[in-house]
Amino acid sequence: MKVLLGIAGSDETDAALEETVRRAVEANDDLTVAILEETDHESSPDEVEARARDRLDEADIDATIRRVSGDPGSELVEIAEREGFDRLVIGGGQRSPMGKIQLGSITEFVLLNAQVSVTLVR
Amino acid sequence: MTGDRPHSDEQADRFxxxxxxxxxxxGREITIRALDPDGFDALAEMYAAFDPADRAQGIPPTGEDRIEGWLETLVDEGLNVVAWDGDRAAGHATLVPDGDDGESYELAIFVLQEYQESGIGGRLMDALLGYGRGNGVENVWLTVERWNTAAVNLYEKVGFETTNAESFELEMSFRLN
Known part of the structure; x- marks a missing residue:
């Protein structure tokens, strides 16, 4: 399966990367990791890319890493459709002080607008 | 969460x-009290009996361990009031600080299914906001799924105003002090 994973420097990113790589190894997915540049997280895109590369090397899979600038949600949806991906994977669902799950604007945009199947990793 | 969102200007003296x-x-006699440590187990039992269909945005969690872990956070960090029917917990409302400034608190309220639509929710809100006001809480906010009209109506009745309607959930807030 041709899978597009979108990640940025948030906590959910690690879970999404881990889960997607694990699945890609098992299912022999054709994986592309999109590093989202236009987000305001603590980790820079370079750091996110370095972590992703480490994880992919460790799993010994041949995945593509690319940088995505511009509005993250719409770019991911656009790439998934234009390039014929079967599935789009994103992390999402931060917890409030109370413990409520809150979906961010990128997650919401992707869930509502993607024409391909979306996996939300929490 | 930030503390600089717009506040509603309702008079909060009535709580x-x-x-x-x-x-x-x-016709049940209900007493609302601030939660003391002795009440913890009964409150955990209320959540163990909670109908999963009434969960919202991932809370309350399910399973004994997760419920207790979640409640411990609320008890350690927050302000809690419980509605009691004898020694049975019928409802619970809580304010949990954001951590940013110690002035802004997130609110949640849960009423056990068989006690819903009996006026307990409104009284719990009244007692919680009175308790919060007495403890110097300045700003209260919450998020609620927009289809949850019963909850939205309750919050509006108390005086909460919608401060963000752009995502899946409505964000509402209320100025207490």
């Missing part, structure tokens, strides 16, 4: 601090 005792619409 009364716990304890409060009243008869609910089913």
């Amino acid at each position: 009364s601090e716990p304890p409060q005792t009243f008869e609910d619409r089913e």
Whole structure:
């Protein structure tokens, strides 16, 4: 399966990367990791890319890493459709002080607008 | 969460601090008290009996361990009031600080299914906001799924105003002090 994973420097990113790589190894997915540049997280895109590369090397899979600038949600949806991906994977669902799950604007945009199947990793 | 969102300007004087005792619409005598440590187990039992269909945005969690872990956070960090029917917990409302400034608190309220629509939710809100006001809470906010009209109506009745309607959930807030 041709899978597009979108990640940025948030906590959910690690879970999404881990889960997607694990699945890609098992299912022999054709994986592309999109590093989202236009987000305001603590980790820079370079750091996110370095972590992703480490994880992919460790799993010994041949995945593509690319940088995505511009509005993250719409770019991911656009790439998934234009390039014929079967599935789009994103992390999402931060917890409030109370413990409520809150979906961010990128997650919401992707869930509502993607024409391909979306996996939300929490 | 930030503390600089717009605040509603309602007068908050009308809230009364716990304890409060009243008869609910089913004729049960209900007492609302601030949660003391002895009440923890009964509260955990209420959540163990909670109908999963009434969960919202991932809370309350399911399973004994997760419920207790979640409640411990609320008890350690927050302000909690519980509606008691004898020694049975019928409802619970809580304010949990953001951590940013110690002035802004997130609110949640849960009423056990068989006690819903009996006037307990409104009284719990009254007691919680009275309790919060007495403890110097300045700003209260919450998020609620927009289809949850019963909850939205309750919050609006108390005086909460919608401060963000752009995502899946409505964000509402209320100026207390």
